[in-house]
Amino acid sequence: MMTALLILHGLLAVALLGAVTHQAFAATARRGELRTRSFFARFRATDAAAYRNAVVVLFSAVMIVGAILYPRYRFLVRPILQTQDLRSANGAFELKEHFSAIGMMVLPAYWAFWKQPLSPEYESARVWLTWIVALIVWWNFVVGQLLVAIKGLFL
Amino acid sequence: MKVHGRLILFSLAAPIAYTLAYYFDWSLFQYYVSEGRIHFSPLPASAGPPILWYGWLATAGLAGGAIACAAPRRLIARLSPELPWLIPVAALLAALIYEMRWFL
Numbered sequence: 001m002m003t004a005l006l007i008l009h010g011l012l013a014v015a016l017l018g019a020v021t022h023q024a025f026a027a028t029a030r031r032g033e034l035r036t037r038s039f040f041a042r043f044r045a046t047d048a049a050a051y052r053n054a055v056v057v058l059f060s061a062v063m064i065v066g067a068i069l070y071p072r073y074r075f076l077v078r079p080i081l082q083t084q085d086l087r088s089a090n091g092a093f094e095l096k097e098h099f100s101a102i103g104m105m106v107l108p109a110y111w112a113f114w115k116q117p118l119s120p121e122y123e124s125a126r127v128w129l130t131w132i133v134a135l136i137v138w139w140n141f142v143v144g145q146l147l148v149a150i151k152g153l154f155l
Numbered sequence: 156m157k158v159h160g161r162l163i164l165f166s167l168a169a170p171i172a173y174t175l176a177y178y179f180d181w182s183l184f185q186y187y188v189s190e191g192r193i194h195f196s197p198l199p200a201s202a203g204p205p206i207l208w209y210g211w212l213a214t215a216g217l218a219g220g221a222i223a224c225a226a227p228r229r230l231i232a233r234l235s236p237e238l239p240w241l242i243p244v245a246a247l248l249a250a251l252i253y254e255m256r257w258f259l
Contacts, residue, residue, distance in 0.1 A: 067209070071188045074206055091257020097208055098177065098250035102170045102243055105215065109166030109239045112159035121236055128240030132247070 002072055006148070009065040013141050016058035023051035024134040027127045048130075052114035055133065056107050063104050077147065089150060092143045103136040160231035161223045163239050169219025170246035173211060176218075178253065182210030183217070 025040070026048035073093075081090045110133055113119075113126040146153065175181065184195050185205035197205070 070208065071186070071191075071206060074204070075188050087257045091254050094254045094257065095250060098173075098254070099247065101173050101208070101212055101215065102246045102250070104212075105169035105173060105219065106166045106239075106243045108159075108162035112162045113239070115159070122239075125236050125239045129243070132240060132243050136247075 002069065005065055005069055009062060009069060010144070010148075012058055012062045012065065013137070013144065016055065016062055016137055017141050019051045019054045019058060020130070020134045020137050022046055023048045023055060024130045026051075027130050049114050049116055049118060052111060056111050059103060059107060059133070059137070063100055066100065073147075077150075081150070086150070089147060093147060096140045096143045099136045099139055103133055103140075106132060160228070160234070161226070163234065164226055164231055165219045165223035167234070167238055167242045168222040169215045170243055172218035172222075173215035174246050174249050176211040176214040177207070178249075180207070181214050182207040183213040184210045186210070 022043070023046075025044045026046045029041075029044035078090065078093075080086075081093075106129060109125075110129045113122050113129060118126070184193050185197055185207060186193050186209050187198060187202050187205050189203040193209075194205075
C-alpha cells in the first residue's frame with residue numbers, strides 16, 4: 001500500500017512539475033519571442049492561465065499523499081539519516097516540509113491571480129507567485145528523489 | 156484588492172502564522188508515530204518523538220482563515236499588490252535561515 005502511494009506521489013509530482021514549469025516560462029514570455037521557432041519559444045508558447053486548476057489540484061494531491069507517507073518517513077528513513085549523520089539530507093527534508101506548507105498556503109492567492117479575465121494590475125504578483133510555486137515544486141521533487149535513492153547514493 | 160481579497164489575505168496571513176508556529180513551537184496537536192494517535196498535549200519522552208508538522212499546518216490554517224474572515228473590507232482593499240509575493244518570499248527565506256543549522 002505504502003509503496004503504491006510512494007509511486008503515486010512521484011507520478012503526481014512529475015505531472016505537477018511539468019505543468020508549473022510550462023506555466024512559469026509561459027508567464028514570463030516576451031511578446032516578440034513567441035513568434036520565433038526556438039525550442040524555448042515553443043516551450044513558452046502556451047496559455048499560462050490554462051494551468052491554474054491543474055496546478056492547484058496536483059499540488060494539493062501531492063501534498064495530501066505526501067502527508068500520508070510522512071509518518072513512514074519519520075519512522076523508517078529519518079532514524080537512518082540520523083544514525084549515519086547525514087545532516088544535510090535531514091535538513092533538505094526539513095526545508096521540503098516547510099516549502100510544501102508555504103506552497104500550499106499561497107495557492108489561494110495563486111488561484112485568484114490566475115482567474116480569468118487576468119487583471120493587469122497584478123501581473124507581477126502573478127508571475128512571482130508562479131515562480132515561487134515552481135521553485136518549491138522543483139526543490140521538493142529533487143529532494144524527494146534524492147531521499148528515495150539515498151541508500152544507493154550515500155550508504 | 157479587487158480579486159478575491161479574502162483568499163489573498165489568507166495567503167498572506169497563513170505563511171506568517173506557519174513561520175511563527177514552527178519557530179515558537181505552536182503546534183495545535185502532536186501526532187505520535189509509534190502510537191499512531193493525535194494528542195492535544197505533549198506526552199512524556201517515552202512515547203517517542205511526535206510529528207509536529209501536522210499541528211503547525213493546522214495552527215497556520217486556522218489563524219490564516221480567522222484573519223481572512225475577520226479582516227474588514229477596507230483593510231483588504233488597501234493591501235499592496237506586491238505583498239502576495241513578498242510575504243511568501245520572506246517566509247521561504249525565514250525557513251532557509253532557520254534550517255541552516257543542518258548544513259553548517
